[in-house]
Amino acid sequence: MFDVPEEDAYPFDIELISASVDAFRRQMDYVARHFRPITFATLLAHLDRSEPPPPRALIVTFDDGFADNYHEAFQVLRERGVPATIFVSTGFIDRQENFWYERVANAVLASRSGRGELPGGEALVLGPDIAARRPAVKRVLSALKQMPDDERRRQVARLVAQFDPAGRCDGDPRSGPLTWDHVREMSAAGIEFGSHSVDHPILSRVDDEGIRREFTESRARIEAVTGRAVQVVAYPVGGPDAFDGRVKAAAREAGYRLGISYVTGYENTATWDPFAIRRLHVERYTGEPLFRAMLAMPATFAG
Numbered sequence: 001m002f003d004v005p006e007e008d009a010y011p012f013d014i015e016l017i018s019a020s021v022d023a024f025r026r027q028m029d030y031v032a033r034h035f036r037p038i039t040f041a042t043l044l045a046h047l048d049r050s051e052p053p054p055p056r057a058l059i060v061t062f063d064d065g066f067a068d069n070y071h072e073a074f075q076v077l078r079e080r081g082v083p084a085t086i087f088v089s090t091g092f093i094d095r096q097e098n099f100w101y102e103r104v105a106n107a108v109l110a111s112r113s114g115r116g117e118l119p120g121g122e123a124l125v126l127g128p129d130i131a132a133r134r135p136a137v138k139r140v141l142s143a144l145k146q147m148p149d150d151e152r153r154r155q156v157a158r159l160v161a162q163f164d165p166a167g168r169c170d171g172d173p174r175s176g177p178l179t180w181d182h183v184r185e186m187s188a189a190g191i192e193f194g195s196h197s198v199d200h201p202i203l204s205r206v207d208d209e210g211i212r213r214e215f216t217e218s219r220a221r222i223e224a225v226t227g228r229a230v231q232v233v234a235y236p237v238g239g240p241d242a243f244d245g246r247v248k249a250a251a252r253e254a255g256y257r258l259g260i261s262y263v264t265g266y267e268n269t270a271t272w273d274p275f276a277i278r279r280l281h282v283e284r285y286t287g288e289p290l291f292r293a294m295l296a297m298p299a300t301f302a303g
């Protein structure tokens with residue numbers, strides 16, 4: 001997501017903002033000048049011909065499918081001829097509903113009750129304003145990411161009711177999902193779409209049947225809209241705890257050819273695990289020198 005608005009007035013998770021539009025423009029200038037940006041489809045086509053990827057190949061990715069990928073990123077990418085891959089969680093696009101973790105963040109930050117109970121029962125008293133409440137967002141989200149997924153869904157509903165946020169979160173364009181029209185238009189212009197599940201659960205906390213559904217339904221939905229094969233899935237959250245051998249096997253069984261994590265690193269296709277592909281992270285505090293250093297010396301930044 002883009003642009004750091006007035007942080008103290010922004011009622012969603014500030015950590016999900018990865019760059020200002022201006023910084024993103026400079027990053028993509030640099031990528032277009034010094035690298036060979038491709039898509040996963042291009043990469044797989046090379047591998048299918050037993051050819052190595054093009055020299056200096058790089059893939060730009062976005063997770064979740066926030067609407068600003070269309071409103072802000074699309075033009076920057078198009079102007080520079082940089083393709084990118086957007087991993088979307090299809091249920092939120094279908095329902096035009098804000099992502100669950102953004103609903104939770106908003107419930108805490110815009111809370112009218114000023115208090116709630118953590119899933120373990122501990123009382124949480126919130127500070128008076130958004131700045132003071134940000135640490136509580138982190139605590140609540142990290143508790144929710146630890147539990148079995150059906151329990152997580154119940155807790156999200158309970159917490160939103162308890163915190164009783166002012167205003168309507170789902171209509172807020174600052175944190176909303178793409179529409180299928182956006183996806184169709186971007187796909188026709190060369191942006192690649194991959195799966196990021198249906199409901200963005202932590203897949204390692206979901207049972208086998210649930211994982212199968214998350215993988216197959218999201219894939220079918222994107223393929224129906226774009227008319228293109230969906231060969232790649234990015235695991236929601238994607239850290240080492242968010243996916244395991246069971247999740248990787250299910251991704252393969254559902255027909256994916258690659259599985260993308262959020263573990264820090266870069267890949268060599270000769271030695272990689274195609275279902276645990278690592279990425280370099282760009283965050284809102286990643287300045288231009290750090291961005292260039294990461295691309296020049298990725299090994300230094302691998303986790």
Ligand SMILES: [Zn+2]
Nearest residue numbers: 063064236237
């Ligand atoms: Zn995500």
